[in-house]
Amino acid sequence: MHEAKGPSRRADARRNRERLLAEAQTTFAEHGTRASLEQIATRAGVGIGTLYRHFPTRQDLLEALLGARFDTLTATGRTLLATRPPEAALTEWTHAFVTATTTFRGLTAEVARPLDDETTRLHASCTAMREVGAELLRRAQESGTVRADVSPADFFVLVTGVAWAHEQCAPDAPERVARLLDLLFDGLRR
Amino acid sequence: MHEAKGPSRRADARRNRERLLAEAQTTFAEHGTRASLEQIATRAGVGIGTLYRHFPTRQDLLEALLGARFDTLTATGRTLLATRPPEAALTEWTHAFVTATTTFRGLTAEVARPLDDETTRLHASCTAMREVGAELLRRAQESGTVRADVSPADFFVLVTGVAWAHEQCAPDAPERVARLLDLLFDGLRR
DNA sequence: ACAAAAACGGAGCCTACCTCCGTTTCCCGG
DNA sequence: CCGGGAAACGGAGGTAGGCTCCGTTTTTGT
Numbered sequence: 001m002h003e004a005k006g007p008s009r010r011a012d013a014r015r016n017r018e019r020l021l022a023e024a025q026t027t028f029a030e031h032g033t034r035a036s037l038e039q040i041a042t043r044a045g046v047g048i049g050t051l052y053r054h055f056p057t058r059q060d061l062l063e064a065l066l067g068a069r070f071d072t073l074t075a076t077g078r079t080l081l082a083t084r085p086p087e088a089a090l091t092e093w094t095h096a097f098v099t100a101t102t103t104f105r106g107l108t109a110e111v112a113r114p115l116d117d118e119t120t121r122l123h124a125s126c127t128a129m130r131e132v133g134a135e136l137l138r139r140a141q142e143s144g145t146v147r148a149d150v151s152p153a154d155f156f157v158l159v160t161g162v163a164w165a166h167e168q169c170a171p172d173a174p175e176r177v178a179r180l181l182d183l184l185f186d187g188l189r190r
Numbered sequence: 191m192h193e194a195k196g197p198s199r200r201a202d203a204r205r206n207r208e209r210l211l212a213e214a215q216t217t218f219a220e221h222g223t224r225a226s227l228e229q230i231a232t233r234a235g236v237g238i239g240t241l242y243r244h245f246p247t248r249q250d251l252l253e254a255l256l257g258a259r260f261d262t263l264t265a266t267g268r269t270l271l272a273t274r275p276p277e278a279a280l281t282e283w284t285h286a287f288v289t290a291t292t293t294f295r296g297l298t299a300e301v302a303r304p305l306d307d308e309t310t311r312l313h314a315s316c317t318a319m320r321e322v323g324a325e326l327l328r329r330a331q332e333s334g335t336v337r338a339d340v341s342p343a344d345f346f347v348l349v350t351g352v353a354w355a356h357e358q359c360a361p362d363a364p365e366r367v368a369r370l371l372d373l374l375f376d377g378l379r380r
Numbered sequence: 381a382c383a384a385a386a387a388c389g390g391a392g393c394c395t396a397c398c399t400c401c402g403t404t405t406c407c408c409g410g
Numbered sequence: 411c412c413g414g415g416a417a418a419c420g421g422a423g424g425t426a427g428g429c430t431c432c433g434t435t436t437t438t439g440t
Contacts, residue, residue: 049399157370166347169302
């Protein structure tokens, strides 16, 4: 659903693109989303010009990485929708969401942007992900375990807030996320 | 409790420090915490060297502004503690906290740092503020309106998360904060 | 009014971002 | 296998902001 690029590119170009993405992934994980692009290029063994030809802005690079994550979350959500009871599906998916958006510092902020900004190239895959999340929420509400007056938008804002807070304050306290999400879901339950 | 600086400074130095703080305040409000320091110096009518002598790092400048905010929140908390019933005091203070930490983009992240980092110069006034917040929470728990198994730390993380989310997604939706905090407090109530 | 101390200011260095264009690599038709 | 044109490469260099260093100016005490 992503990656619809025609195979019209030269072999070296495709190879370099992959290496850049791989190095960007690890470098962002180490230094956060503001890591030096020159360093990413060097690590990938290409010139800075090549990086900028493939990804004209930092956003473009981040978006290429994020798109994959969103698509994965969408797929996970569909699976949970089909195999798990409403409430468990929602809580499990939320945990996956927080985990996916906490892999490197600054990512949460990037995830938050396309939630509201329709001009982003990410908007499509982000919307797909949101829809699955909204569906999971709706089912939990219909089954009566989650209060009905919570909008999908508010739900995402709250969960993203928890993800951000966790990213900031306790990168090394895995049990805290669980506790905070529990607290949050207690508020959401009717 | 802050501002304990002896009057041992030269008159022009004190004047410039005040002008820098004032311009930093408005410039950060306009452009977020990453605004150009050169611009702040220019607006204040001093050289960049002067800015750096007074505030060796961006953090130092931010901290000078934040210290005042923390102290204000501490005072507000003490007043509420003395004049309002437990639950109202807590919710009102929380609203004040979110408002104070949302006046310019990026501030929330700066507020979050000293929560855990003891090496910050801010830690003292931040701790004082936290203590008042914790006391407000404790009273609400004793009065039976808030569940007892919520730690002050978790409480701050959640509230800061909401503040951040609001700062990101809806700088122009004042009623949303209220709604999100209501949701949060529903989870906190027993 | 004078000298020492305090404070000022901006030139200049550094780092990271990003563009531009001469050079190299690929790939296809012959 | 080869040659030429298109595609892609790479890094020099211009720009902007962060921060330092030191010669000059201002204040202050006597």
